[in-house]
Amino acid sequence: MADLAIDSAGNLFGFLEPGSDDLYSISKATGLATLVGDSPSSAVSGIAFNSADVLYFEDVGTLHTLSTVTGASLGIIGSSGLLLGMGVAFDPADVLYALERIGTGVGGARALYTVDTTTGAATFIGATTGGMDALEFVSVPAPATLLLLAAGLAGIGFTRRRQRAAA
Numbered sequence: 001m002a003d004l005a006i007d008s009a010g011n012l013f014g015f016l017e018p019g020s021d022d023l024y025s026i027s028k029a030t031g032l033a034t035l036v037g038d039s040p041s042s043a044v045s046g047i048a049f050n051s052a053d054v055l056y057f058e059d060v061g062t063l064h065t066l067s068t069v070t071g072a073s074l075g076i077i078g079s080s081g082l083l084l085g086m087g088v089a090f091d092p093a094d095v096l097y098a099l100e101r102i103g104t105g106v107g108g109a110r111a112l113y114t115v116d117t118t119t120g121a122a123t124f125i126g127a128t129t130g131g132m133d134a135l136e137f138v139s140v141p142a143p144a145t146l147l148l149l150a151a152g153l154a155g156i157g158f159t160r161r162r163q164r165a166a167a
Contacts, residue, residue: 001026001033003087003134005047005055013055013068015039015047023047023071037071040064046088046098046135056117058085058098063120078120086110089135097135098122107131 001014001024012026014033021040024033039057046058047066057064061084063077086099096115100122103109110132113122 003046005049007049007053007055007068008051009053011068013047015045015057017045021045023066023068025068035071036068039066039071040073045085048088048090048096050090050094050096050117056088056090056096058088058115060085061120061122063115063117076120077117080113080115080120080122082113082122084113084115084122086133087135088115089137091137092139097125099128099132099135103130 002017003015004026005013007013010028012028013036014024014026016022016024016033021038023036023039025036026033040059040062045060048056050056055066055068057066057073061082062079064073065075065077066072067074083101084098086101088096088098090096094117096117098113098115100111100113101108102111107130109130110128112125112128114125115122
């Protein structure tokens with residue numbers, strides 16, 4: 001699989017290339033990949049779900065949305081004219097990020113862009129590590145959330161201690 005994406009219900013999809021350029025659903029329990037359907041042909045591509053579970057497909061700088069039922073393109077949004085798609089991911093604010101392949105080979109140079117999901121236009125952020133081919137955003141609890149959790153656990157512990165002492 002060239003790229004993987006998980007929707008909000010936990011369904012895992014993969015895009016297989018080169019050669020077949022197909023969308024697959026993948027069982028997280030068994031790893032079995034089931035063909036969903038043929039997708040637009042590509043040599044450099046990436047897939048990612050936004051928060052509304054729309055599956056975006058960056059295909060050598062052309063941004064599409066894909067059907068998770070047939071694998072077919074639901075339409076071309078636009079093109080950046082760049083070799084984007086080495087890795088794509090949405091951040092928590094639904095901003096789409098993509099890597100551009102600007103070097104040759106597996107370890108070739110890469111650059112990071114944001115991609116406008118209404119036009120396909122890309123905005124350069126900066127050069128990044130050569131050979132990078134995947135992006136992912138992970139939610140990390142804010143320090144205030146952890147402090148609140150700790151205070152709650154301490155309160156529970158204090159209450160139990162008082163109950164034991166009173167008994």
